[in-house]
Amino acid sequence: MTLDQDAQLVRMVNQIAANLGGGREPDEAADGVCDHLEKFWARPMKRRVIACLDEADNGLAPLARQAVEPLAERQAG
Template sequence: MSQDHDEALVRMVNQIAANLGPGREEADAAEGVCTHLEKFWARAMKRRIVACLDAPDGGLAPLARRGVERLAERQAD
């Protein structure tokens, strides 16, 4: 997959976090992001967004990053 595709995934997860974050506790919002990714994203998309955690400036918003980190933890189990 291309860097453009990764950037698109980052944009999408940032939008998800922006929509799920307001009015919720941070932990609940991060869980919501993770749950959304688990339910609606294809396996390949989840692998690519988790790989973006290793990028020095991956572009993930703080809440999006926390949601993706939870996803990575669950995939490691």
């Protein structure tokens, strides 16, 4: 079940990245995705997706990964 939940969250971040990626510079897009997660995702969901960063084959698209990394910093701060 846990793996399913992780996969579901990764799928969601990738979907957000695909929608916020177009027509923007990569840094700006990553900021947008990170802001979105910060603003709309519940604490446990953020924790879970941040934890996925440590897994090698987590399935995060490049832009999604680029957004979750700063999210980890913001949440730690």
